Amino acid sequence: MSSQPRPTQRAGPSVSTTVTEEPPLLAVDNLHTTFTTERGDVPAVDGVSFAINEGEVFGIVGESGSGKSVTALSLLGLADGATVTADRLCFRDEDLLAKDEAALREIRGNDISMIFQDPMSSLNPVMTVGEQIAEVVRHHGDVGESQSLFAELRRKYVTGTSESSASWQRAVELLDTVGIPDPADRANEYPHQLSGGMKQRVMIAQALAGDPDLIIADEPTTALDVTIEAQILNELLDLRDEFGVSIMLITHDLAVVRETCDRVAVMYAGEMMETADTRTLFEDPRHPYTRGLIDSIPRTDDDREWLDAIEGNVPDPTAKPQGCPFRTRCDAAFSLCEEPLVAYSAEEPGHRTWCHLYNDAVANDGDEVQRVDDAEAKQLIQEHEASDDLVTPQRPNFGGEYR
Amino acid sequence: MGMRRYIAKRVAHALVVIYIVATIVFFAVRAIPGDPARVLLGGDASAEAIAALREEMGLTEPLYVQYIRWMGRILQGDLGTSVFSDQSVLQMLIGVAEPTLSIAGLGMLIALLIAIPAGITSAVKQYQWEDYVATTVSFIGISMPGFWIGIVLLIIFADRLGWVPAFGYVSFRQGIIPWLKHIILPALAVGLPYGGILMRMTRSSMMEVLNEDYMRTARAKGLDGRLIVFKHGLQNALIPIVTVAGILLGVLLGGVVAVEIVFGIQGLGRLLIASIQRRDFPAIQGAVILISFVFVFMNLLVDVLYTSINPQIKYGGSE
Numbered sequence: 001m002s003s004q005p006r007p008t009q010r011a012g013p014s015v016s017t018t019v020t021e022e023p024p025l026l027a028v029d030n031l032h033t034t035f036t037t038e039r040g041d042v043p044a045v046d047g048v049s050f051a052i053n054e055g056e057v058f059g060i061v062g063e064s065g066s067g068k069s070v071t072a073l074s075l076l077g078l079a080d081g082a083t084v085t086a087d088r089l090c091f092r093d094e095d096l097l098a099k100d101e102a103a104l105r106e107i108r109g110n111d112i113s114m115i116f117q118d119p120m121s122s123l124n125p126v127m128t129v130g131e132q133i134a135e136v137v138r139h140h141g142d143v144g145e146s147q148s149l150f151a152e153l154r155r156k157y158v159t160g161t162s163e164s165s166a167s168w169q170r171a172v173e174l175l176d177t178v179g180i181p182d183p184a185d186r187a188n189e190y191p192h193q194l195s196g197g198m199k200q201r202v203m204i205a206q207a208l209a210g211d212p213d214l215i216i217a218d219e220p221t222t223a224l225d226v227t228i229e230a231q232i233l234n235e236l237l238d239l240r241d242e243f244g245v246s247i248m249l250i251t252h253d254l255a256v257v258r259e260t261c262d263r264v265a266v267m268y269a270g271e272m273m274e275t276a277d278t279r280t281l282f283e284d285p286r287h288p289y290t291r292g293l294i295d296s297i298p299r300t301d302d303d304r305e306w307l308d309a310i311e312g313n314v315p316d317p318t319a320k321p322q323g324c325p326f327r328t329r330c331d332a333a334f335s336l337c338e339e340p341l342v343a344y345s346a347e348e349p350g351h352r353t354w355c356h357l358y359n360d361a362v363a364n365d366g367d368e369v370q371r372v373d374d375a376e377a378k379q380l381i382q383e384h385e386a387s388d389d390l391v392t393p394q395r396p397n398f399g400g401e402y403r
Numbered sequence: 404m405g406m407r408r409y410i411a412k413r414v415a416h417a418l419v420v421i422y423i424v425a426t427i428v429f430f431a432v433r434a435i436p437g438d439p440a441r442v443l444l445g446g447d448a449s450a451e452a453i454a455a456l457r458e459e460m461g462l463t464e465p466l467y468v469q470y471i472r473w474m475g476r477i478l479q480g481d482l483g484t485s486v487f488s489d490q491s492v493l494q495m496l497i498g499v500a501e502p503t504l505s506i507a508g509l510g511m512l513i514a515l516l517i518a519i520p521a522g523i524t525s526a527v528k529q530y531q532w533e534d535y536v537a538t539t540v541s542f543i544g545i546s547m548p549g550f551w552i553g554i555v556l557l558i559i560f561a562d563r564l565g566w567v568p569a570f571g572y573v574s575f576r577q578g579i580i581p582w583l584k585h586i587i588l589p590a591l592a593v594g595l596p597y598g599g600i601l602m603r604m605t606r607s608s609m610m611e612v613l614n615e616d617y618m619r620t621a622r623a624k625g626l627d628g629r630l631i632v633f634k635h636g637l638q639n640a641l642i643p644i645v646t647v648a649g650i651l652l653g654v655l656l657g658g659v660v661a662v663e664i665v666f667g668i669q670g671l672g673r674l675l676i677a678s679i680q681r682r683d684f685p686a687i688q689g690a691v692i693l694i695s696f697v698f699v700f701m702n703l704l705v706d707v708l709y710t711s712i713n714p715q716i717k718y719g720g721s722e
Contacts, residue, residue, distance in 0.1 A: 078622055108625035116623075121616040125715055126638045135634075136624050149629050156634055190714040206624070 024051035025214055025246050026075070026112075029088035033067070033074045033270075035081060042317045044070040044082065046270035046325075049343070052214065057240060057247045059261030059278070061254055061293070065314050067270035068250045069117075072216045076112060077104045091214070109136050113207035117219040119199035123191040129202045130187025131161045133171035136209035143167045174205040178235060197228035204235060208243070215239075216248045221256065233260050254297055258282060263350065266290050269315055269325035271341060276351035286346060286353040288332045324356065332357055410707060417699045424695040425477065425688065429470055432679075432687050438462075439486055439682035460486060473688075482692070483685030487678070492689035495674065500693065502572040503670035505582070507659050509590035514598030514655075515648070522605020523640070526613060527632055537602065544599025549658035553592030553665040560588060570667035589666045593658040597651055604647050609640040642713045649705030653698055 033045035045067040052058040060068045073079040075089065075096060089096045091111060099107065108114075113136075116122040124132060138147040143166035145151075155161050161168050168187070175183035178201040191199055200220060207215050217236060221229035237260060240247055249261055257264050258278060265275040266289065274287040285291045295308035312329040315321060321328055327337035336356040344358035345351065440456040441448065457463050461472070476483060482492035518541070525537040544552075561569035567584045575582040612618065613636060621635040660672030671690055678686035710716045 076623060078619065102627075105625040105627060108623055110625060114620075114623040116616060116620060118616060122620045124617040124621070124635050124639070126713065127635070135626065139625050147630075149633060152630055152634050192715045203620075206620075210625070 022054075023093055024053050025056075025092065026052040026248075027088055027090045028071075028075070029086060031071065031074060031084070031086040031089060033070050033079050033082045033084050035079075036083070037318075040318050043320070044079075044270050044317060045074060046320075047341070048265075048267065048270070048272050050265045050272070050275055052246050052248055054213075055240065055244045055246055056263060057237070057249055057261045059249045059251060059257040059264035060267055061251055061257050061264060062267035063252060063314055065269075065317070066267045068252075068267055069218050070270075071267070072114065072218050072248065072250055075216070076108050076114065077101070078108075109210040109212070110140055111210075111212055112214045112216060113210055113212040115200070115203045115207050115215060115217040115220045118223045119196060119203050120191075120223065122203060123199055125191055127156070128161075128188050128190055129175070129194065130168055130171045131156070133174055133187075133202070133206050133209050134161055134165070134167035136206055137167040137170045137174075140210040143170065171205070171209070174209055175202070177208065178202075178205045178239075179231075180205075196224050197231065200224060200228075200232050201235065204232070204239070208239065208245075211243075212245060214246045214248060216250070218250045219252070220249070222252070229256075236260070254293055266293065269320060270317065271325055272343070272352075272354050273326065274351075274353045274355075276346070276348060280346075280348045280351050284346075284348070284351075286351070286358065287355045288330050288357070289326045324354075406707075409710075410703075413703050413706065417703050420699050421692065421695050425474075425692050426470075428688050428691045429473060430466075432682075432684050433466065435679075435682065437682050439684060442682045443486060477692075482689040485678075485683055485686045487681045487683045487686070492685050495686060496671070496689050496693050499669055499671045499674045501574060502586070502668050503659055503663065503672060504697070505572075505575070505586050506589045506593060506662065506668070506670065507655055509583075509586055510592075510594035510597065510655060510659075511652070513590055513594035514601055517594075518598040518601035519605050519641075519644070522602045522644075523609050523632065523637065525602070525606040526609035526640075529610065534606075538606070541599040541602040544595040545603070546599075547596065548661070549592045549596050550661035550665050552595050553589060553662045556588045556591055557665065572668045572670070585668075589659075589662045589668065592662045592665070593655055596658065597655045600651060600654075601644065601648060604644050605640065608643050609636060612636045612640045615639070638712055642709070645705055645709050645712065649702045652701050656694060656698060 028051065029049045031045055031048040032043065035042040035044055048067070048071055050058070050060075060071065062068050070079055070082070074082065074084045075091075077084070077096070077099075084097065086097060091107065096104070096107070123129065135147070135152070137143055138145045145165060145167050163169075163184075172183045172187050175186055180186050180198060180201050186194070186198075191202070194202065200223075203220075204215075207217075215236075220236070221232050224232060233256065236247055236249075239245060249256070251257060261278050263275070263277045264281050266273040266281070266287065268289055274281065274285065274290045276284075281290065282294065285294055289310070292308070292310040296310065298307055310329055315325055315328065321338075322340075323338040324330070324333075324341050327333040330337070334356075336359060339356065341354045341356075343352040343354050346353060346358075438453070438457070440453045440460060440462065444452055444456060461469060464472075473483070480493075482496070484490065485492055485495060488495070521537040521541065525534045528534050547555075557569055560566050567588060571585060573581045573585045609632075613632075618631060618635060621631045626635070659670065660676065663670040663672045664676075671693065675687065675690040675694075677683075678690060
């Protein structure tokens with residue numbers, strides 16, 4: 001298997017990088033996930049909106065604590081102790097928030113499955129990997145094997161899972177699909193007998209076992225070393241091509257995004273900063289935070305002595321600043337930044353930026369700006385433009401071409 | 404290393420432990436103030452009579468000679484003869500072991516049958532009424548010593564309600580029901596404190612397991628709640644519990660001694676205490692060896708069980 005980086009735009013079945021007529025596979029609009037703690041309410045996810053189309057690899061990128069994982073868990077009702085609300089949370093036009101636990105169980109594993117960050121701790125240490133996959137096959141329900149509590153416990157403690165059962169055979173097939181050698185033998189092994197990369201392949205096989213439409217991969221390669229990372233990412237992309245499954249890839253690594261994702265959303269402190277197709281995001285980043293992230297990636301043609309880091313830290317989620325959460329670290333911050341964030345669309349379809357720099361009023365020098373401190377805003381914008389030559393060949397001009 | 408070799412090695416270890424225990428007991432009983440010959444003959448015996456009895460009991464010889472002789476006899480399976488009753492110690496032990504092991508065994512069974520389901524319920528229904536009931540009951544169990552629980556049970560079930568006899572022991576050979584009637588209260592008395600501790604252990608262990616990543620994986624697979632708890636959680640939660648259950652067995656055996664006295668049962672514990680009072684060296688030594696034998700081999704059983712519920716443990720490590 002090749003570990004070379006893939007081109008960003010790839011020809012896969014039904015890959016669409018533009019907004020299409022047909023409804024998206026997953027539509028999330030204004031998602032809020034709030035944890036109630038002793039120190040007060042923590043808005044881990046604070047108004048996130050995105051859509052994932054069929055066969056698409058959609059990246060969510062952000063720093064630790066930016067709410068990427070909680071977003072994923074919220075979709076499946078797995079965010080324990082949190083209150084989840086949204087204007088829209090639809091999978092194939094079915095409202096996920098309206099579903100009770102039993103209905104969600106039918107979705108989990110079957111329609112939407114998950115791969116977690118740490119394969120060392122995400123597989124059950126006392127069950128063979130074959131059985132852990134086979135039980136998903138049984139849950140998917142087309143092999144006609146009982147999965148009542150009694151049947152499952154008897155299988156686990158008395159008879160063992162029969163190697164001639166359809167679910168076990170399917171598990172072995174899946175292990176083969178994800179590139180595990182000697183799958184029939186490996187199926188009988190326990191997780192601790194496998195390497196980290198193997199374990200993550202088992203997780204992928206498990207995620208595939210229910211024949212899902214969407215796989216949520218939450219930092220699937222963070223716990224692995226770089227060579228294995230490339231293999232696992234390629235494996236995921238191959239599976240997308242083979243099965244047409246959509247993938248929601250959560251990562252903190254923009255390099256991973258560039259190599260794998262069709263479209264990407266940038267999150268910060270539980271809020272959306274920018275979303276665009278991957279090429280646009282890298283070639284024409286509009287949000288100061290996105291630019292900061294891209295600047296902090298080392299490049300092969302680097303003549304910089306120091307990488308450009310973003311000063312400061314993610315704000316404490318219990319004490320987030322009003323308005324844009326990034327404004328305390330943002331070089332381009334101006335008075336309007338204290339207003340609640342709204343999305344500003346760019347020319348490129350699907351490119352949206354949650355940054356008041358793209359407010360028509362600011363950009364057009366219109367009347368509205370009088371309401372905020374106009375002089376300060378202009379000065380900040382000028383400084384912002386002046387400091388920006390390094391990364392943005394096509395600097396945004398504020399000439400009113402943004403919708 | 405295979406299962407068989409592992410067990411052989413562990414049995415050898417166990418025998419060494421028992422040997423060390425026997426040696427310590429041999430010297431310890433001889434360090435207790437009080438002369439067995441004087442205790443046996445009473446306060447007004449003549450010095451000559453005592454000296455003659457000491458000679459007869461072999462107590463005049465140097466300690467190391469006594470030790471080597473005793474060890475030699477033990478290796479031949481001879482635990483000696485009771486100074487007090489002239490009975491073979493082995494015979495005495497066989498007579499008293501049955502009631503003690505019956506009480507301890509049933510007590511442990513009761514403890515496990517109550518503690519593990521209660522602990523799981525408590526962890527799954529954390530901070531709900533089931534949890535409060537279970538933790539309160541277990542706290543009561545932990546707080547009261549076994550003999551006190553025994554007295555309370557005696558007053559309620561034997562004296563007031565008259566459901567079971569208050570005293571004595573009937574062998575299971577005379578019928579399972581009478582046997583159970585005689586040992587149920589003592590078994591509860593030793594089992595409840597033991598079960599209380601085990602329940603707390605199960606609760607905390609299960610709560611820890613419920614927060615593990617693989618439990619979240621199981622939920623993300625769409626499995627239902629009971630399947631997640633019993634198929635994915637229970638075996639992992641049992642790993643630390645099995646270890647503790649083996650170690651706590653010593654607590655349980657200790658509890659039996661006091662409970663036998665409360666219920667007037669001629670068991671190992673009563674024999675041991677009576678023998679210490681009489682300075683009956685062979686009987687003390689025999690009783691302690693038997694207790695350490697039971698304890699060591701129960702722990703061996705626990706370890707074998709442990710390797711089978713935790714696939715990450717290989718027999719005897721990476722040799």
